[in-house]
Amino acid sequence: MSTLMLASEIGRRPVVTLSGEAVAQVKDIVFEGRAGRVSGFTLSGRGIFSGPKRQALPWAAVTALGPHAVMVRDEAAFEARSEVVDRGEAAGGDVLGSQVLTDAGTDLGKVTDVVIEVSVTAATVVGYQVASTEALGRQERTVYIPLPETVAVSGEALVIPASATDFVADDLPGFTGMVPAFRARLKDA
Known part of the structure; x- marks a missing residue:
């Protein structure tokens, strides 16, 4: 079964481990331009004063993307931000406003x-x-x-x-x- 979501709804969604700990929140979605799919997420810390994390979440480590949270097994799912972003192709850039x-x-x-x-x-x-x-x-x-x-x-x-x-x-x-x-x-x- 599949579900349709808007990309804007996924931003700021909490990233939660299967043990119930909120460990980050989605900052941006990383797309593979030619393949047309999500390859991962850049992350920020939880809370008002938290900034971007140096780690990111590859799609392969996501156990579920639900209406209220992105679920992962544990924080070991995170990778270096540059690795996840580099996997996504920048071809076409941001389509918003196109x-x-x-x-x-x-x-x-x-x-x-x-x-x-x-x-x-x-x-x-x-x-x-x-x-x-x-x-x-x-x-x-x-x-x-x-x-x-x-x-x-x-x-x-x-x-x-x-x-x-x-x-x-x-x-x-x-x-x-x-x-x-x-x-x-x-x-x-």
């Missing part, structure tokens, strides 16, 4: 968040939350747009197939079935 264009040249809006599908074995980017343009008939509304398994991202724009506009949802629960349906259409085409 323009979403179809391969037909239509501006669909700007990315406001990343939709991640979390399963037992992986956390994969499956779509974007977008502040839409009138091209979608939902100007200045938040919508969810699915992504193909591979996507072209530059520092300024995200290019998706025009057929993705047939699978836009107005909310995250409604988006759940859109990604597999969209990807199935791409495979049939």
